[in-house]
Amino acid sequence: MKSLIGYIGQKGFQSRDAAFDLFREISGLYYLTRATLYCTFVEPLRGKPNKWGPVWTQMEEVGVKSTGIVFLISFLIGVILAFQSAYQMSRLGALDYVGALVGVAVIRELGPLMTALVMAGRVGASFTAEMGTMKVSDEILALETMALNPVKFLITPRFLALLIMLPCLTIMADLMGVLGGYVVGTTTLGIDSAPYINHSLEAMKVTDIVTGLIKSVVFAVIIVMVGSYLAFIIEGGAEKVGENTRSSVVISMVLIIIADLLFTSLFYFIT
Amino acid sequence: MIVVKNLYKSFGEGDKKIVVLDDFHAQFERGKITSIIGGSGSGKSTILKLLIGAYQADAGEIIVDGEDMTKLGNDGLNEVRKKFGIMFQSGALFNSLTVEENVALPLREHTDLNDSTIRIMVKMKLEMVGLRGAEHLKPAQLSGGMIKRIALARAIALDPKIVFYDEPSAGLDPISIGVIDKLIMDLSRKMWITSIVVTHEIPSAMRISDKIIMLFKGKIIADGSPEELENSSDPRVVQFIKGDPDGPIPFSKSQVDYGEELKQMKM
Numbered sequence: 001m002k003s004l005i006g007y008i009g010q011k012g013f014q015s016r017d018a019a020f021d022l023f024r025e026i027s028g029l030y031y032l033t034r035a036t037l038y039c040t041f042v043e044p045l046r047g048k049p050n051k052w053g054p055v056w057t058q059m060e061e062v063g064v065k066s067t068g069i070v071f072l073i074s075f076l077i078g079v080i081l082a083f084q085s086a087y088q089m090s091r092l093g094a095l096d097y098v099g100a101l102v103g104v105a106v107i108r109e110l111g112p113l114m115t116a117l118v119m120a121g122r123v124g125a126s127f128t129a130e131m132g133t134m135k136v137s138d139e140i141l142a143l144e145t146m147a148l149n150p151v152k153f154l155i156t157p158r159f160l161a162l163l164i165m166l167p168c169l170t171i172m173a174d175l176m177g178v179l180g181g182y183v184v185g186t187t188t189l190g191i192d193s194a195p196y197i198n199h200s201l202e203a204m205k206v207t208d209i210v211t212g213l214i215k216s217v218v219f220a221v222i223i224v225m226v227g228s229y230l231a232f233i234i235e236g237g238a239e240k241v242g243e244n245t246r247s248s249v250v251i252s253m254v255l256i257i258i259a260d261l262l263f264t265s266l267f268y269f270i271t
Numbered sequence: 272m273i274v275v276k277n278l279y280k281s282f283g284e285g286d287k288k289i290v291v292l293d294d295f296h297a298q299f300e301r302g303k304i305t306s307i308i309g310g311s312g313s314g315k316s317t318i319l320k321l322l323i324g325a326y327q328a329d330a331g332e333i334i335v336d337g338e339d340m341t342k343l344g345n346d347g348l349n350e351v352r353k354k355f356g357i358m359f360q361s362g363a364l365f366n367s368l369t370v371e372e373n374v375a376l377p378l379r380e381h382t383d384l385n386d387s388t389i390r391i392m393v394k395m396k397l398e399m400v401g402l403r404g405a406e407h408l409k410p411a412q413l414s415g416g417m418i419k420r421i422a423l424a425r426a427i428a429l430d431p432k433i434v435f436y437d438e439p440s441a442g443l444d445p446i447s448i449g450v451i452d453k454l455i456m457d458l459s460r461k462m463w464i465t466s467i468v469v470t471h472e473i474p475s476a477m478r479i480s481d482k483i484i485m486l487f488k489g490k491i492i493a494d495g496s497p498e499e500l501e502n503s504s505d506p507r508v509v510q511f512i513k514g515d516p517d518g519p520i521p522f523s524k525s526q527v528d529y530g531e532e533l534k535q536m537k538m
Contacts, residue, residue: 134366137361137366138361139363141359145355146357147349148376
């Protein structure tokens with residue numbers, strides 16, 4: 001009996017410690033996000049303008065160089081969706097509506113989501129690995145001692161770059177996904193081009209694209225902040241860099257899905 | 272000039288609390304070279320990190336040109352840091368930037384000089400460390416000694432009043448050590464720079480220092496000119512300077528008796 005109470009007590013303390021750890025991480029993430037927003041949007045108004053050189057470099061790094069993989073994945077998603085829906089639709093005799101289904105699914109949900117998930121893996125991981133290595137090799141300490149703010153120097157360019165490029169990539173992913181569905185629909189599935197396009201245009205609304213873009217802005221914030229936070233808290237060596245890079249991708253992906261759920265339900269009730 | 276009074280620093284909490292620095296006090300004067308020596312784990316690097324504001328002291332004062340650094344906020348600290356140049360042990364050069372961009376970084380960020388002036392200044396600093404012509408290399412393409420010299424060039428890019436050197440000559444060949452020693456001496460004698468050198472290279476410390484502070488387990492055990500240290504009768508100082516394997520400073524870090532520990536191990 002005594003050992004049982006001891007066991008429960010021990011577990012209680014352990015979970016209390018785990019909860020404290022979690023809250024500490026959340027508050028750390030919050031403070032870093034606040035500092036980043038301050039450095040990016042408030043400081044330029046107070047006479048410390050952002051330098052655009054590093055932002056361009058990062059935009060090329062995270063945006064332009066990601067187009068290939070984003071195009072490929074969203075095109076294939078469009079193709080797959082067309083095949084999957086054609087099978088069900090043909091049983092209802094509504095094969096012409098494949099275009100509408102693919103279009104709505106891609107621009108409302110899969111375009112923004114798949115782009116963000118791909119970018120969490122491609123860009124979030126590289127942010128954590130790069131800045132984590134800088135932390136380990138004292139480069140971030142060197143910045144601080146040179147009276148340069150690491151947040152402004154390292155995170156702001158990446159933040160601005162992704163904030164601009166992720167919505168751009170999302171729009172292109174939307175286009176490629178719809179194109180993928182169209183190609184399969186009009187060739188393999190044998191749907192006529194005119195009804196395919198008509199039904200698609202009927203179903204898709206501008207608000208769907210706009211909500212997708214709003215989501216992608218939120219996803220960009222999640223990817224940059226989680227990636228940077230997990231890099232800045234690294235202490236130790238190469239092992240920790242690897243560990244935090246992995247966590248960065250996992251946590252970003254989970255947070256992206258949760259944010260997606262929140263926004264989807266919000267838009268569902270608003271519109 | 273930096274005056275440090277009654278500085279304390281410890282890490283960890285409760286049972287695991289380790290006092291790394293116990294009542295450290297020192298006076299670093301303009302134009303003088305002060306070396307801080309001591310074995311590994313004696314608190315040398317901790318002092319350096321406290322002085323540059325990377326750690327917060329538990330108690331004590333660090334007064335830089337009349338301002339107490341321990342009481343300053345972030346903005347004030349950054350103002351003080353602009354007077355500093357720091358040469359890190361690992362160099363801490365930015366790997367994504369070329370040598371020229373590394374040395375130019377403090378100039379670009381803290382001055383309004385135009386690009387051609389900055390390039391000229393970078394060339395001057397690189398000539399001082401004997402690496403003119405390495406402008407377009409990346410840090411990964413440099414040897415350890417070259418990285419330290421570039422790090423020195425970056426540390427003095429803004430012509431600071433105070434320069435900290437963290438193990439400036441560790442792992443270098445004798446000629447490079449000589450070059451770095453001469454640079455440190457030239458900088459402090461000719462440009463009136465306050466130099467603080469953390470090192471365990473005794474010959475180099477003896478050669479360049481005006482004053483040497485020796486630490487042992489976070490406490491100052493000797494403080495004086497190189498001659499005074501050489502003539503010291505403290506067995507710990509004598510052992511450290513001569514590099515004797517036997518003496519009052521233990522080599523083994525473990526707290527438990529070796530024989531006891533072996534007996535308790537199960538087969």
